[in-house]
Amino acid sequence: MTSDIHLNKCNRCGRCMSVCPVYQTTFREADVARGRLALLEALEDGVMGWSERLGEILSRCLLCGACAQVCANNVQTTRLFQQGRRDLFLAGKSTRADNPLIKSIRRRDLPGKVVRKGGALFQALFCKKIPESSGLHLRFPLSFFTQRATAPAISWTPFIKSAEPEAASPVDGLRVGFFVGCGANYLFPEAARVLVRILRHMGATVVIPENQVCCGLPAYVSGDTKTAQALAKKNIELFGLLELDAVLTVCASCGSHLRDLPVLFDDDPLWQDAASGLAEKHRDAMAFLVESLDFDTYLKDQxxxxxxxxxxxxxxxxxxxxxxxxxxxxxxxxxxxxxxxxxxxxxxxxxxxxxxxxxxxxxxxxxxxxxxxxxxxxxxxxxxxxxxxxxxxxxxxxxxxxxxxxxxxxxxxxxxxxxxxxxxxxxxxxxx
Ligand code: SF4
Ligand code: SF4
Structure with missing residues (x-):
């Protein structure tokens, strides 16, 4: 893959400063899009090289997209930052590539505080109840448990394992696939359960492939494109085999990433085509319920x-x-x-x-x-x-x-x- 930094049309107008949640907290130029873009340009021009400090600056971005949304020059900020993270990862300069906290957990030299606060989630993550391919391993390393006031209760039985199979398929209703995602599968299974219940109540057939894996977003934002591609390929193949009217998500992050999957395969037209197939089928569950099943009207009519x-x-x-x-x-x-x-x-x-x-x-x-x-x-x-x-x-x-x-x-x-x-x-x- 090659970097698209040459597509950067930033004219340093500063409009992105008015919307960036990180800049509005620190008021540092390096914490806003135009500052980061200037550094990436300097890198491309050979004025500076990759360093951990630059990695730190790139990591201080939520990839929320607010800057791209207001940019009059249509600079694809998040895409450029993401490419920067990928290049950093490939250069072996990313601190995320070999997180010492995760390593310490795997060695099982755990502070008591972690064990007390982490509870079931911690055990589930590291007693192999949650597969290595799950994005939760990237999302919940040691620091997660030590810094927070709360640690979520993990669902010992992931939603996908406990989901009831379709009793009988309605003949003419819509047939939708459910991409559950790690957060809904393990942490907020109630959201997944109610979606299935509502869809069935509204006459749709819900297909929940048991072998689906993490959407790959945590790996992708860490710069680990290879892992993100491997996870994406599994999901693309799995959902591609099913004849579905739509693929739904209850998590906006998973959904947004599924829509962006084609970007992961810029240099591979075959996989990009297949990724586009899944991306085009994706619908956020709430939008699908309102737009395709008139769910809000149904609620009002009750x-x-x-x-x-x-x-x-x-x-x-x-x-x-x-x-x-x-x-x-x-x-x-x-x-x-x-x-x-x-x-x-x-x-x-x-x-x-x-x-x-x-x-x-x-x-x-x-x-x-x-x-x-x-x-x-x-x-x-x-x-x-x-x-x-x-x-x-x-x-x-x-x-x-x-x-x-x-x-x-x-x-x-x-x-x-x-x-x-x-x-x-x-x-x-x-x-x-
Ligand atoms: S709004 Fe766009 S053009 Fe203006 S400084 Fe930010 S990134 Fe550059
Ligand atoms: S994507 Fe990053 S730089 Fe842009 S507004 Fe969000 S936090 Fe700020």
């Missing part, structure tokens, strides 16, 4: 007025994941679902679209910076006093579980996927 008289009113604030808002252009469908729910008041926090600070492995490698961004986002939410913060990305969910805990709101503010609330409303209506 004579729900009677429920409004009984149940408590829930103030719900929705967070736009960058991988959904920018990566897939989806902001409306989740709000339409929430708006159609009985006893739910959808409240908008200030600065809609602001990043939560999770950013793939950014949360691991730059925890303090990540939670600084998170704290600002939590302050936005606190202004509207929600009973629940909901979002359609398992990375954001993980971040907000930490956020409510840091603000002393654990147990008071619920954090979940929007479809979990939709499923509860449907069950409530059936029961009344």
């Amino acid at each position: 004579s729900l007025d009677r429920v409004l008289q009984g149940g408590p009113l829930l103030r719900v604030a929705y967070h736009d994941p960058c991988h959904l808002r920018i990566g897939q252009g989806i902001t409306e469908a989740p709000r339409r679902i929430l708006d159609a729910l009985p006893n739910v008041e959808l409240v908008e926090a200030p600065h809609a679209g602001q990043c939560c600070g999770h950013g793939g492995d950014f949360n691991l490698s730059h925890f303090d910076l990540s939670v600084n961004i998170l704290d600002r986002r939590m302050e936005d939410f606190q202004k509207v006093e929600p009973d629940a913060i909901v979002t359609g990305c398992t990375g954001c969910l993980l971040q907000f579980v930490e956020g409510v805990s840091r603000k002393g709101l654990a147990g008071k503010v619920r954090v979940c996927h929007p479809l979990v609330l939709a499923d509860k409303a449907m069950a409530y209506c059936r029961a009344t």
Whole structure:
């Protein structure tokens, strides 16, 4: 692969400074797109060489895409940064390539604090309950357990292993594949379970291939393109064998990466074609439910007025994941679902679209910076006093579980996927 840095048309206007969550936290030129691009240009011109310091600068980016979205010169910032990470990895300068924390875990020389805080997730990761191919190994090294106030409970039985097979396929309904993703499979299986339940209720056939693997995003953002390609090939082959109307995700990060898979095979037209096949089939679950199954209309038609008289009113604030808002252009469908729910008041926090600070492995490698961004986002939410913060990305969910805990709101503010609330409303209506 070759670098596309020559495509950089940055004129140093500085517009990206107004939207970059990292720059807005540190106010350092090296922490914004134009600064990073200048360094990559200097590298290309041979003025400087790869170094760990440069690697550190490149890693201090959430790859949220906000800079590319506002750039008047249409500079493909995230693509250029990603190529920089790949080249750094290939040059053997990436600190992520051989993470000493992961090595120490594998040697089993573990601090007691880690074992106490990590609990089931930790054991599951390193007692081989979770396969090496899972992105969770990149997402949850030792630092994950030592720095956080919260560690998520792992699902001992991954969703894919516990999913009930389709009883009987409806003859003329839609046939959809479900790409579950590591976050929904192990950490937020409720989001996966409710999607299957809702789809079946709406008459669709759901196919959940048991051998699917991690989407490869954690490897990709680490610069490890080879691992990302190997994982992508497995999923492309697996889903390519099935005759599906769509392939759905409940995690915006997985979904955005599936859509970008063709970029991984720039130098391999055959695989690029196959990757495009999967990318074109992909739909975010909430957008699919609204656009293809009229789910919001269905919810509104359920004579729900009677429920409004009984149940408590829930103030719900929705967070736009960058991988959904920018990566897939989806902001409306989740709000339409929430708006159609009985006893739910959808409240908008200030600065809609602001990043939560999770950013793939950014949360691991730059925890303090990540939670600084998170704290600002939590302050936005606190202004509207929600009973629940909901979002359609398992990375954001993980971040907000930490956020409510840091603000002393654990147990008071619920954090979940929007479809979990939709499923509860449907069950409530059936029961009344
Ligand atoms: S907005 Fe675009 S052109 Fe302007 S400084 Fe940022 S990357 Fe460069
Ligand atoms: S991708 Fe996001 S974090 Fe990275 S430079 Fe652009 S705006 Fe900043």
